[in-house]
Amino acid sequence: MFNKFESLLGKELKDLLVVEDDRNLRKAVVQLIGNGDVKVSEASTGKEAIKELESGKYDCVVLDLGLPDMSGFELLKKLEAKKDFIIPPVIIFTGKELTKEEDQSLRKYSESIIVKGVKSEERLLDETALFLHRTVKKMPQKKKKMILNLHDKDSLFKNKNILLVDDDMRNLFALSGILKEKGINVLEAEDGIKALTLLKKEPDVNLVLMDIMMPGMDGYETIKKIRAQKQFGKLPIIALTAKAMKEDRKKCIAAGASDYIPKPVDVERLFSMMRVWLYQ
Numbered sequence: 001m002f003n004k005f006e007s008l009l010g011k012e013l014k015d016l017l018v019v020e021d022d023r024n025l026r027k028a029v030v031q032l033i034g035n036g037d038v039k040v041s042e043a044s045t046g047k048e049a050i051k052e053l054e055s056g057k058y059d060c061v062v063l064d065l066g067l068p069d070m071s072g073f074e075l076l077k078k079l080e081a082k083k084d085f086i087i088p089p090v091i092i093f094t095g096k097e098l099t100k101e102e103d104q105s106l107r108k109y110s111e112s113i114i115v116k117g118v119k120s121e122e123r124l125l126d127e128t129a130l131f132l133h134r135t136v137k138k139m140p141q142k143k144k145k146m147i148l149n150l151h152d153k154d155s156l157f158k159n160k161n162i163l164l165v166d167d168d169m170r171n172l173f174a175l176s177g178i179l180k181e182k183g184i185n186v187l188e189a190e191d192g193i194k195a196l197t198l199l200k201k202e203p204d205v206n207l208v209l210m211d212i213m214m215p216g217m218d219g220y221e222t223i224k225k226i227r228a229q230k231q232f233g234k235l236p237i238i239a240l241t242a243k244a245m246k247e248d249r250k251k252c253i254a255a256g257a258s259d260y261i262p263k264p265v266d267v268e269r270l271f272s273m274m275r276v277w278l279y280q
Contacts, residue, residue, distance in 0.1 A: 018062045038128075058088050061089070065092065091110065161185045166211040169190070175265065193217055223252075223257055240261060259277065
């Protein structure tokens with residue numbers, strides 16, 4: 001392992017394998033990561049991936065879990081069973097919503113798990129740069145900026161205007177305080193009607209945190225009314241709901257929410273999600 005690590009540090013051209021059955025997504029990942037110091041190869045099936053990895057030349061793998069001939073889980077187990085074979089760093093890049101058991105199982109093999117979604121490419125670029133020991137300053141300006149913005153975490157929040165909508169005053173007070181600590185300007189509304197009124201007065205809102213379960217006009221209806229206004233067509237709206245069911249997420253997205261997070265809110269996860277939506 002130490003020899004492999006030393007050889008990787010000394011390699012000018014790093015080798016990355018992208019295992020993804022969707023051709024368009026595969027090409028997008030290759031375009032995102034590929035540069036003068038990284039050679040990217042592709043595999044669309046588990047069988048192709050195993051054949052490529054047996055060559056022993058790869059320094060990192062980006063793996064989708066939904067392959068046509070075997071799952072990503074099966075692929076990793078097959079590699080683990082190979083005698084004298086060292087699995088290179090694996091980054092899971094998947095659209096699959098993982099159960100707690102699946103997440104724990106993957107952590108045995110993978111260095112990082114990234115769920116595909118809007119702006120998830122920033123994290124993918126960052127993670128591959130880390131495991132390939134790429135020098136950020138040598139990257140093209142656009143890719144360099146993506147990574148630097150991702151790591152300068154709190155500067156993104158400074159002076160941003162966030163509308164927080166929640167009918168529970170305790171939640172409103174607690175979450176508002178946490179947001180303000182990051183330098184965020186917080187606008188508060190206890191119901192959907194007040195939220196719409198505030199947006200009319202303060203159109204420069206950068207993001208909305210919308211509680212779903214509110215009396216009178218609930219979050220679904222409020223989001224629909226916001227989206228009905230042309231100037232708010234692209235305004236990021238993160239739905240907050242006490243129901244963590246998969247169908248509730250679909251209902252939030254169908255109403256016009258950009259993303260979804262269950263309550264009680266995991267603050268670090270919320271900030272991570274906000275960074276994604278505030279980064280333009």
